[in-house]
Amino acid sequence: MIPALKFPLMKKWFLTVVPLLFVLMAVTQTDTVYPYKRFPTVPPFSLLQADSSLLTKAQLKKGPVLVMFFSPSCDHCQHQVSDMLKRMAEFKNTQFVLATYQPFEEMVEFISTYELSKHPNIKVGRDEKFVLPPFYHIQSLPFLAVYNKKGDLVNTWQGNVPVDDLLKALH
Secondary structure, three states: OHHHHHHHHHHHHHHHHHHHHHHHHHHHOOOOOOHHHHOOEOOOOEEEEOOOOEEEHHHOOOOOEEEEEOOOOOHHHHHHHHHHHHOHHHHOOOEEEEEEOOOHHHHHHHHHHOOHHHOOOEEEEEOOOOOHHHHHOOOOOOEEEEEOOOOEEEEEEEOOOOHHHHHHHHO
16 A cells, blocks of 8 residues: 555656756746847837827937936936036937836926927937836946947946946947
C-alpha cells in the first residue's frame, strides 16, 4: 500500500514543479532591452494638442528633436521648461515635443502659464494612448530624449538636465 501512495504524490509533485520551472526559465530569458534602445529613432506617437488637432511623428520637420515627457504639476518639469525658455534663442533649430498624460485642462493651463504657443518650434500634446512612458521606460519626470538632425537618438535623461548638456547633445 505504501508504494501506491508514493506514485500519486510524485505525479502531483512532478505536475506542479515542472511547469513552475518552465515559467521561471521563460521569465529569466525576457528581453530587458527597452524599446528606445532597440529602435533608437523618434518613436511613432500621436499627441492631442490644445487646439484638438493631432501631432504625429510624420509632422515633425527635419532637424534635431527634443522629446520631453512631463507633468504640468511637477515642480522639476516646470523648472526644466523655465530654464530652457530662458535660452530659447540657442534652441532655434530644435523642435520640442512636450508630452504629458495628465488631464487636458492641466496641459492647456501649462501652455498658457509658460506662453509656449509663442514658440513655433514647441509642440505640446497629451499622450492619450500612453505610448511614450513604456517606450522610454520612464521612471521619473521630467524625462528628456534628444535626437540629432538625422533622427537618431543621442541621449536620454530622467530628471532635470542642465541646459548646457541639452545644447551639447543637440550640436
